[in-house]
Amino acid sequence: MEKSVDRRILRTRKAIREALIDLIVLKGYDDIKIQDITEKADIGRSTFYAHYSTKDAVFLDSFIQLKSWLKTCVDMSRVDRKRILTHRLEFIAPLCVHINEDRKLYQALVGHRGGGLARDEIRKILFEHIREDVERRCQPRNPPKVMRDALIHYLVGAIIGVLSWWLDTKNSWAPEEVDEFLQSMIAPSLEKICSDYSVSPISGCGLSDE
Amino acid sequence: MEKSVDRRILRTRKAIREALIDLIVLKGYDDIKIQDITEKADIGRSTFYAHYSTKDAVFLDSFIQLKSWLKTCVDMSRVDRKRILTHRLEFIAPLCVHINEDRKLYQALVGHRGGGLARDEIRKILFEHIREDVERRCQPRNPPKVMRDALIHYLVGAIIGVLSWWLDTKNSWAPEEVDEFLQSMIAPSLEKICSDYSVSPISGCGLSDE
Amino acid sequence: MEKSVDRRILRTRKAIREALIDLIVLKGYDDIKIQDITEKADIGRSTFYAHYSTKDAVFLDSFIQLKSWLKTCVDMSRVDRKRILTHRLEFIAPLCVHINEDRKLYQALVGHRGGGLARDEIRKILFEHIREDVERRCQPRNPPKVMRDALIHYLVGAIIGVLSWWLDTKNSWAPEEVDEFLQSMIAPSLEKICSDYSVSPISGCGLSDE
Amino acid sequence: MEKSVDRRILRTRKAIREALIDLIVLKGYDDIKIQDITEKADIGRSTFYAHYSTKDAVFLDSFIQLKSWLKTCVDMSRVDRKRILTHRLEFIAPLCVHINEDRKLYQALVGHRGGGLARDEIRKILFEHIREDVERRCQPRNPPKVMRDALIHYLVGAIIGVLSWWLDTKNSWAPEEVDEFLQSMIAPSLEKICSDYSVSPISGCGLSDE
DNA sequence: TCCTAAGCGAGACGGTACGTCTTGTCTTCCA
DNA sequence: TGGAAGACAAGACGTACCGTCTCGCTTAGGA
Numbered sequence: 001m002e003k004s005v006d007r008r009i010l011r012t013r014k015a016i017r018e019a020l021i022d023l024i025v026l027k028g029y030d031d032i033k034i035q036d037i038t039e040k041a042d043i044g045r046s047t048f049y050a051h052y053s054t055k056d057a058v059f060l061d062s063f064i065q066l067k068s069w070l071k072t073c074v075d076m077s078r079v080d081r082k083r084i085l086t087h088r089l090e091f092i093a094p095l096c097v098h099i100n101e102d103r104k105l106y107q108a109l110v111g112h113r114g115g116g117l118a119r120d121e122i123r124k125i126l127f128e129h130i131r132e133d134v135e136r137r138c139q140p141r142n143p144p145k146v147m148r149d150a151l152i153h154y155l156v157g158a159i160i161g162v163l164s165w166w167l168d169t170k171n172s173w174a175p176e177e178v179d180e181f182l183q184s185m186i187a188p189s190l191e192k193i194c195s196d197y198s199v200s201p202i203s204g205c206g207l208s209d210e
Numbered sequence: 211m212e213k214s215v216d217r218r219i220l221r222t223r224k225a226i227r228e229a230l231i232d233l234i235v236l237k238g239y240d241d242i243k244i245q246d247i248t249e250k251a252d253i254g255r256s257t258f259y260a261h262y263s264t265k266d267a268v269f270l271d272s273f274i275q276l277k278s279w280l281k282t283c284v285d286m287s288r289v290d291r292k293r294i295l296t297h298r299l300e301f302i303a304p305l306c307v308h309i310n311e312d313r314k315l316y317q318a319l320v321g322h323r324g325g326g327l328a329r330d331e332i333r334k335i336l337f338e339h340i341r342e343d344v345e346r347r348c349q350p351r352n353p354p355k356v357m358r359d360a361l362i363h364y365l366v367g368a369i370i371g372v373l374s375w376w377l378d379t380k381n382s383w384a385p386e387e388v389d390e391f392l393q394s395m396i397a398p399s400l401e402k403i404c405s406d407y408s409v410s411p412i413s414g415c416g417l418s419d420e
Numbered sequence: 421m422e423k424s425v426d427r428r429i430l431r432t433r434k435a436i437r438e439a440l441i442d443l444i445v446l447k448g449y450d451d452i453k454i455q456d457i458t459e460k461a462d463i464g465r466s467t468f469y470a471h472y473s474t475k476d477a478v479f480l481d482s483f484i485q486l487k488s489w490l491k492t493c494v495d496m497s498r499v500d501r502k503r504i505l506t507h508r509l510e511f512i513a514p515l516c517v518h519i520n521e522d523r524k525l526y527q528a529l530v531g532h533r534g535g536g537l538a539r540d541e542i543r544k545i546l547f548e549h550i551r552e553d554v555e556r557r558c559q560p561r562n563p564p565k566v567m568r569d570a571l572i573h574y575l576v577g578a579i580i581g582v583l584s585w586w587l588d589t590k591n592s593w594a595p596e597e598v599d600e601f602l603q604s605m606i607a608p609s610l611e612k613i614c615s616d617y618s619v620s621p622i623s624g625c626g627l628s629d630e
Numbered sequence: 631m632e633k634s635v636d637r638r639i640l641r642t643r644k645a646i647r648e649a650l651i652d653l654i655v656l657k658g659y660d661d662i663k664i665q666d667i668t669e670k671a672d673i674g675r676s677t678f679y680a681h682y683s684t685k686d687a688v689f690l691d692s693f694i695q696l697k698s699w700l701k702t703c704v705d706m707s708r709v710d711r712k713r714i715l716t717h718r719l720e721f722i723a724p725l726c727v728h729i730n731e732d733r734k735l736y737q738a739l740v741g742h743r744g745g746g747l748a749r750d751e752i753r754k755i756l757f758e759h760i761r762e763d764v765e766r767r768c769q770p771r772n773p774p775k776v777m778r779d780a781l782i783h784y785l786v787g788a789i790i791g792v793l794s795w796w797l798d799t800k801n802s803w804a805p806e807e808v809d810e811f812l813q814s815m816i817a818p819s820l821e822k823i824c825s826d827y828s829v830s831p832i833s834g835c836g837l838s839d840e
Numbered sequence: 841t842c843c844t845a846a847g848c849g850a851g852a853c854g855g856t857a858c859g860t861c862t863t864g865t866c867t868t869c870c871a
Numbered sequence: 872t873g874g875a876a877g878a879c880a881a882g883a884c885g886t887a888c889c890g891t892c893t894c895g896c897t898t899a900g901g902a
Contacts, residue, residue: 006846006847006898006899006900007899008846008847008848008898008899009846009847012847012848033887033888033889034888034889034890035888035889042849043848043849044848044849044850044851045849045850045851045889045890046848046849046850046851046890046891046892046893047847047848047849049890049891050847050848053890115326116326146382146383147391149375149379150372150375150376150383150388150391151395153371153372153374153375154368154371154372154391154392154395155368155371156371157367157368157369157370157371157372157374158364158365158367158368158371159367160367160371161363161364161365161366161367161368161370161371162360162363162364162367164363164367165359165360165363166360169359172356173356173360178360181357181360181364182364184402185361185364185399185402188398188399188402189395189398192394192395192398216867216868216869216877216878217867217868218867218868218877218878218879219878222878222879243856243857243858244857244858244859245857245858253879253880254879254880254881254882255858255859255880255881255882256859256860256861256862256879256880256881256882257878257879257880259859259860260878260879263859426851426852426893426894428851428852428853428893428894429852432852432853453882453883453884454883454884454885455883455884463853463854464853464854464855465854465855465884465885466853466854466855466856466885466886466887466888467852467853467854469885469886470851470852470853473885536746566802566803567811569795569799570792570795570796570803570808570811571815573791573792573794573795574788574791574792574811574812574815575788575791576791577787577788577789577790577791577792577794578784578785578787578788578791579787580787580791581783581784581785581786581787581788581790581791582780582783582784582787584783584787585779585780585783586780589779592776593776593780598780601777601780601784602784604822605781605784605819605822608818608819608822609815609818612814612815612818663861663862663863664862664863664864665862665863673875674874674875674876674877675863675864675875675876675877676864676865676866676874676875676876676877677874677875677876679863679864679865680874680875683864
């Protein structure tokens, strides 16, 4: 059983996390000083260090929410296995909607700044989810691991590239349009790698795996 | 005529730039202090500030080389216009070879750290070159600008994603294999957007451009 | 009630002041660097700036002691008003004794170096005390202000001149001899100005007081 | 025979000296940087160092003029030996006139700032001249050296004190008034020391001279 | 209900790095 | 080829944050 935590502690930590997020939106991750956070959260500097050792620690703590949310998305999409046949990444649609709702925040995190850390974290999350999806589509040994990895990084980079651009652009596309575009781009890649190698490995795309 | 510059200046600046590059490979961009550079370059601290106002300034100055090199690549590929029919991005092959040769440096710049700045710069360069290529493949008004932008960011992100992964992975692929993989992934996207919209705009992928 | 000050502050400031004084004796005011002080006081450089903005500020803060001491001297001499008749500056005797006791310090401050600041401060203190004394000896409008000012500056300069010489000279005179000499020099000047200008020198002096 | 010096060198040195003097009047000795001088003199910084090693060196070089001028004053006053009987320091009158003429300069040198160096130099000059004068008034062994030194420092300090005050005060006194005041103050001191100690003050003084 | 342990604000402190400034030397370039 | 221009090393300055710490005040949660 977890010991019940002093409510002051929870309150303080929440204030810190929210202050950081606010400031990221306001002026970008890298420009934020510890003192900015403590002022915004209206706490003493030593109190900050009593709870978090680093700005990054606060950030990663805040990020847990997003992680769990995305996990929900992908879990839902996992339910309907028939969709594998469609060569679509089902979690992209709700992701676009979600991002669009918290546009300000994600602009700060991905679109412009966020100190790399955010980008890396989002990349990790996307990577993991796409990896799972791809694994499910492929037979155990086909295509070879290196090819799968390449594909996943290709897709992750592409998706983040489009999403970043989308966030930086005013009034460009609705979330559904972004999803549609991404799916149309992704489908051939998914089909090529996951099908080529599983259905008829012999007629593969010619890429030799060492 | 450009006024001849004091040779001491050129020597000093070169030393600074080289020191920075060495240090990036050694310990990553963000961890480098001005003093590290001055010690490595064996100059006084005030001398540094006499030439560059910022670490970033040095970096960007160093980057001019890469820019010009890439320009050469794309200019060469521009010669043969028939290749547009192949739906290939010709500059990728020499780029892969080049990166592979300076692997250490590019690992530092892109694969792992480089303080975002490097990533942004490389992104800009790729963006520009892909934009030119795409423009040449498309008719003036088809596909609409927003679609072209999306495509370009998709490709830039995807290419950087794969290259980053490639740099971080030991003994994975030869440069030619990376090129071959990227081309096979890119081709359908290029074909879809650049052809779909020009040959039969009516049967487009359904994405409306507002 | 004065708010109780953090004792750490008092301790740090005291250490700084004492370090400065030690260093003045050791190597002269002008040659002292901030870092010399912080090393001697065994504190961090930023701590120094947290308390004093300038070397001068420390010095002037240290000087308050001397000021109060001199104030005591002159206050004591003020008690006995009959002494005005003697044309003596009563505070000189204890001053000479005091200086002789802290000879090392005053040599640094006045006799040789002390960066002008010390000299100026001591000059101010002497000026003020002599001014008070002279005012008490004179009638309100006689002698005219300009004459009184001239006299005071004459005396201040003369006293500092002799004291400086005395400090720079080994084994020259005992404090009492210096006092005696100064009094014998000063007396005619005091008498001349303060008496001459009164309507009737014999009755005038010593009667009127503001 | 001294080789005739390149006139360019003389011109450059003169420019440096004049620039320094101008700047002293303008902003005080201590605040002047080498670069200020070189800019004012319109020369390169290395040129400065080719001629003078220090700001002080320039200053002392400039000061030679004043020295020689004062020498003239005192030499003239030496002519009339009867004046020794008057207990006056004859060189003070022309000194006051001279100072009044170059008031701006002397204000900078003595009255307010001049970095101590000026004060020290002037002090030295006065000291030397007063010493000569006093020596002439006294018998070889009376008064004892320590007494004479004390007197001289007393007078030097007093004179500089009054002159400094005079320079700092607008419209206070005419040069002659300053002289008259100083003489009236000095006379008793001179008389006391130089006569008292002689066996017979009336006949003693003014007879013996080296 | 009180009391005690703790969370907390305030801010002193030692550090590290910064970017600026001035000095005196040394090198380059030009007339 | 000798002197002016100015690049350079050295190092002090004052500033900005950092992360640790000590000090009292306040407050939560168990007795």
